[in-house]
Amino acid sequence: MSKIEVKNIYKIFGPHPAKWLEAARSDISKEDLLKRSRHTLGLRDISLSVEEGSIYVIMGLSGSGKSxxxxHFNRLIEPTAGQIVVDGVDVVSLGKRELEQFRQKTMSMVFQRFGLFPHRTVLENAAYGLAVQGVARAQREDKARYWLDQVGLKEFEEQYPDQLSGGMQQRVGLARALATDAEILLMDEAFSALDPLIRREMQDQLLQLQLKLNKTIVFITHDLDEALRLGNRIAILKDGELIQEGTPEDILLNPATEYVQTFLQDVNRTKVLSASHAVNPSRLTLTMRTRPALAIKQMRALDYAFAPVLDGKRLAGVLTVDAALTAEQEGQRDISRQVVELASMPDTAGLDEVLVQLVASDQPVAVTGDGDKFIGMLSRAKVMELVTPGIGSIESR
Ligand SMILES: Nc1ncnc2c1ncn2[C@@H]1O[C@H](COP(=O)(O)OP(=O)(O)O)[C@@H](O)[C@H]1O
Ligand SMILES: [Mg+2]
Incomplete structure (x- = not known):
């Protein structure tokens, strides 16, 4: 189910946005609109939908319209046109009181600069969102303590923000957002101010927490590695327009434009892609009961030196043409005695693991899914292509 539904949003900044809406609906560029009207095109015709329980990343360079x-999601900004539906509720139609409730209960925000109060303790900061909601002191402090513990700050409750490192301050920000029990977490460049190592730790922690929490998280970043690491889906913005939207794999494997391509250049592809992207579905699978003569005939027809053998849907092993010939010469009824073990790896294995396996041995490798189900054979050519796109395949597929 989608939790947040954005439908054809336009945002024009300036004194008379409505007057320039028609222009924005045409294909005038952001630059030309600014020149002609002194209005800034913030967003143009953005539609997207965020699934409940997913991490949705919005990515783009500075000024692309992410913030x-x-x-718009919690209506800190009103759209010039378009609709935002959260949990089935049209956010734009909410009255003042409803909007206040909605902001406090449905969404919480984590900011890039942490947004902590310097003269309040860590505990008071973490409890802040609850204080705003009118939760009694004892109760809100209990809850704040619980969340500080969850983010690894149990011992720091009585300290003040400036006694903490950047990473720890952002953990307080995260605890504060989580303490409100809001189902949606909005994180605007929440990790961008942190050092790379700390940043990675925070990403890991967020992923860990998410396993338990299953919140709907909208995460903004200008860093593609971060986007690929965290996002179930990613939306890429440029000059207020949605350039591409999809899973990390979609974006990595089929970049929509050169702009997206430039983002991809420095990405560590092996961390995002998995064995499932480098599978050749086998055109021939045998079973333990296949007769040797038939196996030989089929393998020769396809010019295969070997074929995977299944036991039901599970992978049993591999049969080589030589072994099949032996079975035939010895008059064996089926190939079952000639099947030998075949190296295999799960389809979820990262391409980095795949590479390790391929370097370690030149034997064929099968790829399996849930319950050892045979999916196909690992293609060395596909692995090469995924790791070094554009260089072209070295062997035929
Ligand atoms: N309040 C505002 N008034 C005028 N222009 C704005 C305002 N807020 C943002 N913009 C413009 O909208 C565009 C998108 O900005 P922003 O959403 O902050 O980008 P990002 O978060 O991706 O860096 C920029 O061109 C910015 O200058
Ligand atoms: Mg921003």
Missing amino acids: TLIR
């Missing part, structure tokens, strides 16, 4: 978009 403008996320602020």
